[in-house]
Ligand SMILES: Nc1nc2c(c(=O)[nH]1)N[C@H]1C(S)=C(S)[C@@H](COP(=O)(O)OP(=O)(O)OC[C@H]3O[C@@H](n4cnc5c(=O)[nH]c(N)nc54)[C@H](O)[C@@H]3O)O[C@H]1N2
Ligand SMILES: Nc1nc2c(c(=O)[nH]1)N[C@H]1C(S)=C(S)[C@@H](COP(=O)(O)OP(=O)(O)OC[C@H]3O[C@@H](n4cnc5c(=O)[nH]c(N)nc54)[C@H](O)[C@@H]3O)O[C@H]1N2
Ligand code: SF4
C-alpha cells in the first residue's frame with residue numbers, strides 16, 4: 001500500500017539531509033540513494049553536518065526509515081462509526097474536501113450546542129515548532145477554545161516547573177553538550193542516557209577520560225550506570241531524602257560557595273531548616289545507602305572544580321517530581337556550579353521537539369515565547385501579532401490528562417489528536433479510553449491507525465519527519481532547521497496545511513494563510529519577541545547558515561545563548577536564583593500487605609514511546625518483541641519462580657501478565673516495566689493517574705503492585721505470604737504531603 005520507495009523532494013539527488021525523528025538529541029541523518037535487489041532504496045547514515053551527535057546514530061536512528069515506508073502508512077483520509085470491537089475495519093475512504101468539510105461541520109455543530117470549549121486539541125512533542133505554534137494558535141483563534149495540551153505534560157512538566165521556580169526560566173540543558181565533557185563531577189539522576197539518548201554517551205566518556213567522577217542514581221543499574229564511578233541504588237521516590245543528606249553534609253562541612261550563594265541566590269535559610277533532620281546516618285537508615293557513599297558524593301561534588309547535575313523522568317514523573325528536581329537544582333546553586341565552564345543543571349528533554357513544543361503555545365496555560373496566557377501584557381502582545389482582539393483570546397485550560405476528566409464530566413465533546421497516542425501513553429489508560437469512547441467527535445492525525453485511532457471517527461494521514469520541513473529545538477535549546485527530504489506519500493498532507501485548511505473551513509482562514517513553514521516560523525519569531533524563549537533574531541537562513549542557534553536570540557545580530565546564566569543573572573525579577581527547602585513527600589500510592597512492591601516504568605533502547613513507529617520497525621521488533629518485567633532475585637525466590645515462568649502484576653487499577661527478567665541490578669522492592677506496548681502488554685493500564693499539584697505530571701514512576709507467579713496466583717496474594725512492604729520516602733518526623741489528589745485543578749507550567 002505505501003509509496004515505497006519514497007520519492008525525493010528534490011529530484012536528481014543521491015543524498016538528502018534530515019534529523020532522526022526520535023529522541024531529543026536530534027542527530028543529523030543523511031539518506032543515501034542505493035540500489036538493492038528489490039530496486040532503488042535509501043540508506044540512513046549518520047550525518048557529519050550537525051554538531052550534536054558526534055558522528056553517530058543509535059539503533060533507532062539507523063532504523064528510522066523503517067516505519068516511514070511501512071505498508072500500514074495511512075495514505076488517504078478515512079472515517080467510520082466506531083463500534084466496540086471494530087478495530088481495523090469499517091473504515092470508509094474520503095477525499096480531503098469531504099473530510100475537512102465534514103469535520104468542520106461537526107465542530108461547528110458541537111460548538112453551537114455546547115460552546116467553543118467543547119472542542120479540544122491534544123498535541124505532541126514530535127511536531128515541528130511551526131506545527132506546535134500553529135496548533136496553539138488554531139485552538140485559540142480558529143476553535144476559540146481554552147482546551148489544548150500535549151504529551152509533553154507527561155514528559156517535561158515537572159522539570160519545567162522546577163526550572164521556572166529556581167531560575168525564572170526553563171531550558172532543558174542550561175549549557176551545550178560539549179560542556180559535559182569539560183565537567184569534573186557529573187550526577188545523573190533518574191536518567192538512562194545510554195538507552196534514551198545514546199549518542200550523548202561520548203560526551204560522558206570524554207569527561208571520564210579527563211578523570212571526571214560520574215554518579216548515577218537509579219533503582220536499577222542501567223547501561224548508563226555501567227560507566228559510573230558510584231551507583232546509588234535508590235528505591236523510587238527517595239530522591240529528595242537522599243539529596244537532603246548531600247545538602248546536609250555540604251552545609252555542615254561548610255563546603256558550599258558562600259560568595260555565590262550570597263550574591264546570586266535567595267532561600268538558603270529554607271535549606272538549613274529543611275535538611276536538619278536528614279543527617280547521613282538517618283538517611284542511610286531510611287534508604288540503605290551507606291553513610292560513606294553519601295559523604296563521598298557530597299564532598300566530591302562540592303569540592304570538584306566543576307560539576308553538573310542532569311535529571312530526567314526518573315525523578316520528575318512523580319507527584320513530588322517538581323520537589324525532587326528542585327533539590328537537585330539546589331545542589332548546583334549551593335555549590336555555585338552554574339554559569340561556569342563544565343557546570344550547570346540540565347533536565348534531559350525527551351522527544352524530538354519536547355523543548356520547542358513547550359515554548360510556543362501547546363500548553364494549556366502558555367502563549368508563544370513561553371508567555372503565560374493569564375498575563376495581560378502577554379495576551380496583548382500575542383493578540384497583536386495574531387491580529388485579533390485581546391478579549392477574544394480564551395483563558396487557561398487544563399493539563400493533558402485532565403482533558404479526559406473534562407470528557408468524563410461532559411464538558412469536552414470533541415478532540416483532535418495530532419502527534420500523540422494517549423491510549424498507550426496515559427496513566428491508568430483504561431480510564432482515558434473510556435473517555436475517548438464518550439466523544440461525539442474524535443479526529444486523529446497520524447501516520448498509522450494507532451490504538452488511539454481505534455476510537456476515532458476520522459483518521460487523517462499526516463506526514464512523517466522525512467516529508468515535512470520545519471524547525472525543532474533539541475535538548476540543549478538549539479533551534480535548527482530540518483529540510484523536507486521526501487514528498488508526502490499518497491494523499492497525506494503536511495500537518496501545517498491540514499490545520500490551515502481546517503481553519504479556513506471554520507471561517508477563520510484569514511489568520512492561517514501561510515505559504516510555507518518558513519512563513520509560520522517568521523510569525524512565531526515575532527510572537528516570541530520579548531518572551532522568555534525569544535526566537536525573534538532567528539530566521540531559516542540564519543539557522544541553515546549557522547547550523548542552529550541557541551535561544552534566547554532576541555535580535556538578528558545576536559549570537560544566541562549557548563551557556564545560560566554566565567553573567568550570574570537569573571531570570572527572576574531581582575536577578576537571583578531561588579533555593580528551595582524540600583520536605584520529602586509521600587508518593588500518591590504507598591505499599592501495603594496486598595500491594596507490597598513498587599512498580600516503576602520507563603524505556604528500553606529499541607523502542608520509542610507508545611511504539612507506533614518502532615513496533616512497525618522490523619529490526620527493532622526482532623530485538624525486543626515484548627515488554628519484560630525486571631524483578632530482583634529475592635522476589636523471584638519468594639515467588640518460587642522457575643525458568644520460563646511469567647509474572648502477574650496487579651495494581652489497584654488492573655492486572656496483566658508479563659515475561660520476566662530476574663536481575664540483581666534492580667532494587668529488591670521494585671519492579672520495572674517499559675511502556676512501549678499496547679493491549680495486554682500495556683503497563684499503563686496499571687499505572688496511577690495521580691498528578692503533581694502544580695505541574696500536573698502523572699506519577700508514572702511509582703505505584704504499589706502485587707507480584708505473583710502467573711500460573712500459581714494464590715501464593716503471594718495471600719497477605720500472609722506477602723513480602724515486607726517497601727518503606728515510605730517520608731520518614732517519621734518529617735511532614736508528609738500526600739500530593740496525589742487530582743483536584744483542585746491548577747494547570748500550570
Ligand atoms: N530508547 C528510547 N529513548 C528515548 C525514549 C524512548 O521511548 N525510547 N523516549 C524519549 C523521551 S520522550 C524521554 S522523556 C526520555 C526519557 O528518558 P529517561 O528519563 O532517561 O527514561 P526512563 O526510562 O523513563 O527513566 C529513567 C530512569 O529512571 C529510573 N527511575 C525510576 N524511578 C526513579 C526514582 O524514583 N528515582 C530515580 N533517581 N530514578 C528512577 C528508571 O529505573 C530509569 O532507568 O527518553 C527519550 N529517549
Ligand atoms: N508508564 C509510562 N508512561 C509514559 C511515560 C513513562 O515513562 N512511563 N513517559 C511519558 C512521556 S515522557 C512521553 S513523552 C509520552 C509520549 O507518548 P505519546 O504521546 O503517545 O508519544 P508517541 O508514541 O511518540 O506518539 C506520537 C504519535 O504521533 C505520530 N507522529 C509522529 N510524528 C508525527 C508528525 O509529524 N505528524 C503527525 N500527525 N503525527 C506524527 C506517531 O506515529 C505516534 O503515533 O509518554 C508518556 N507515558
Ligand atoms: S540518539 Fe536519539 S536522535 Fe540520535 S539516533 Fe538515537 S534516537 Fe535518534
Ligand SMILES: [Mo]
Nearest residue numbers: 154155350351
Ligand atoms: Mo518524554
